[in-house]
Amino acid sequence: MKKILFPLMLIFVLALSACGNSSSSSSNKGNQSTSSDKITYQSENGPVKLPAHPKRVVVLGSYTGNVMSLGVNLVGVDSWSKKNPRFQKKLKNVEEVSDANVEKIMKLKPDVIIGLSNTKNVEKLKKIAPTVLFTYNKVDYLQQHIEIGKVLNKEKEAKAWVKDFKKRAAEAGKEIKAKIGEDATVSVFESGTKDLYVFGDAWGRGTEILYQAMKLKMPEKVKEKALKAGYYAVSQEVIPEFAGDYMIISKNSEMDNSYQNSEIYKSIPAVKKHRVYEANAEEFYFNDPLTLEFQLSFFKKHFLGK
Numbered sequence: 001m002k003k004i005l006f007p008l009m010l011i012f013v014l015a016l017s018a019c020g021n022s023s024s025s026s027s028n029k030g031n032q033s034t035s036s037d038k039i040t041y042q043s044e045n046g047p048v049k050l051p052a053h054p055k056r057v058v059v060l061g062s063y064t065g066n067v068m069s070l071g072v073n074l075v076g077v078d079s080w081s082k083k084n085p086r087f088q089k090k091l092k093n094v095e096e097v098s099d100a101n102v103e104k105i106m107k108l109k110p111d112v113i114i115g116l117s118n119t120k121n122v123e124k125l126k127k128i129a130p131t132v133l134f135t136y137n138k139v140d141y142l143q144q145h146i147e148i149g150k151v152l153n154k155e156k157e158a159k160a161w162v163k164d165f166k167k168r169a170a171e172a173g174k175e176i177k178a179k180i181g182e183d184a185t186v187s188v189f190e191s192g193t194k195d196l197y198v199f200g201d202a203w204g205r206g207t208e209i210l211y212q213a214m215k216l217k218m219p220e221k222v223k224e225k226a227l228k229a230g231y232y233a234v235s236q237e238v239i240p241e242f243a244g245d246y247m248i249i250s251k252n253s254e255m256d257n258s259y260q261n262s263e264i265y266k267s268i269p270a271v272k273k274h275r276v277y278e279a280n281a282e283e284f285y286f287n288d289p290l291t292l293e294f295q296l297s298f299f300k301k302h303f304l305g306k
Contacts, residue, residue, distance in 0.1 A: 007256040030261040038155055043132050044117075048129045050109045052153050058108060060115035061100050061134070062204075064091070065288025067114070069161065070154040075108045086283050086294060099125070114151060137230070141208045141287040142166065161289055166213060169296055173214025176303045185219045185244035186210055190281055195233040198222050198242045203230040204287045205250040206279070206295040209298050214299075219244045236262055243268045245275065246303075252281035 040049050048089070056075045057067055064081035067074055068090055081087055097105050110129045115122070117135040117209050124303040125131045132151050142162045149158025154293040177184070179220060188199045201211035201218070218227070221231045221241045226232035233240055236259045246268045251257060259265050270276055279298060283291070300306040 001105050011182065011248035012033060020251040025096045029245055041132070041150055043136070044135060047134060048108060048130050048132055050132070050151060050153075054110075054112040054152055056108065056110045057152070058097060058105055058110040058113045058129070060113065060119055061289060062116075062286050063114055063134070063144075063148055064291035065104070065286055066286055067152065068150065069145075069289035070149060070152055072152045072154065075110055076105060080285065083282055083290075084286070085280065086290065092099065112149065112151065135200060140212070141202065141292075144287075164297055165289070165292065165296075169209055170215075172296060172300050172304070173216065176214060176299070178302060180246065183217065184246065185217045186248065187219055187222050187242055187244035188248045188250065189242075190250040191238075191252060191257050191259070192233075193255060196236065196259055197231045198226050199231050200227040200229065204285050204291075205281075206248060206284060206299065208287050209295050209299065210248070217244075236264060239265060246270055247276045249276060249278045250281040250284040251278050255281075 037052050038049050039052050040047050057072055057074050058076035059067055059074065060078055061077075062080070062088060064074065064077045064087060065086075068087070074091070074094050076095045077091060078098060079096055082091055082094075082096045091158065095104065097108070097204045097292075099115065099122075105125065106128050113125050113129050113131040115131060115133050116126070117133050119125070119133055122131060122133070134144070134147070142165070145162060146155060146158045149155040188205050190197050190199070190205060199205055200209045200222070201207050211218055216270050219242060222232075222244070225242075232242075239259065247268070260290065265271060277298075279295075283294060285291075
């Protein structure tokens with residue numbers, strides 16, 4: 001899991017939530033029901049009753065950007081969200097919390113808590129506020145946003161964003177392929193404390209956009225080793241085997257980036273042709289709407305000059 005690998009890997013986690021306004025409940029009878037002030041969602045851990053209009057949300061995971069994009073007030077978020085340079089301004093007055101800070105969370109008086117499936121102290125958290133947990137990659141990154149929309153009674157807004165984003169990302173993909181070639185490959189790397197990691201198509205770092213939305217190709221070696229697992233550790237010596245015609249590097253300045261000074265790295269065609277695009281890892285970890293919008297702009301700028 002990303003948490004195990006971090007700073008390399010960030011736990012994102014996925015999957016279910018609560019939902020609905022009265023206008024949409026009829027189309028989701030198996031998942032939710034509504035009343036004037038409560039909604040019920042069939043989460044992966046059973047039905048959860050939630051406020052129809054949450055005003056104080058705590059997020060213990062990688063879904064901070066999902067909640068912010070839906071315009072719902074946050075009172076507590078995880079440390080990785082607080083570190084994200086693109087979130088800092090909006091989260092200036094939001095407390096940093098973790099599943100170990102039960103008392104701190106209690107003082108924030110949340111009306112909804114959103115966490116990961118491996119969140120600790122769940123029973124204690126449930127006594128504070130309705131708690132919805134997600135399992136990473138149980139649903140895809142776009143459905144994940146819709147599920148969080150259901151939790152916050154913002155399903156309609158979440159679906160509208162997903163529809164629009166899919167269209168814009170697909171159009172950008174067509175433009176990029178027209179420029180770099182249908183068969184050009186792209187690989188995504190990130191440095192850790194010791195190893196360098198290459199990513200599959202669903203582990204943040206822009207992989208969802210590149211491979212799923214834009215349908216760009218990944219090198220065969222990446223497909224073989226990283227697609228199923230999500231990521232794969234590579235040594236400096238074998239980087240060329242995983243390098244695509246274009247390379248995206250999610251770079252953390254605090255990690256070991258010495259591989260970029262090696263002759264092996266410098267000999268890679270993508271490096272020699274200046275087809276390596278570096279991003280700030282702390283801005284690139286997630287796959288929430290705010291981060292996805294940033295990643296889409298990043299790719300359009302570097303691949304297309306837009």
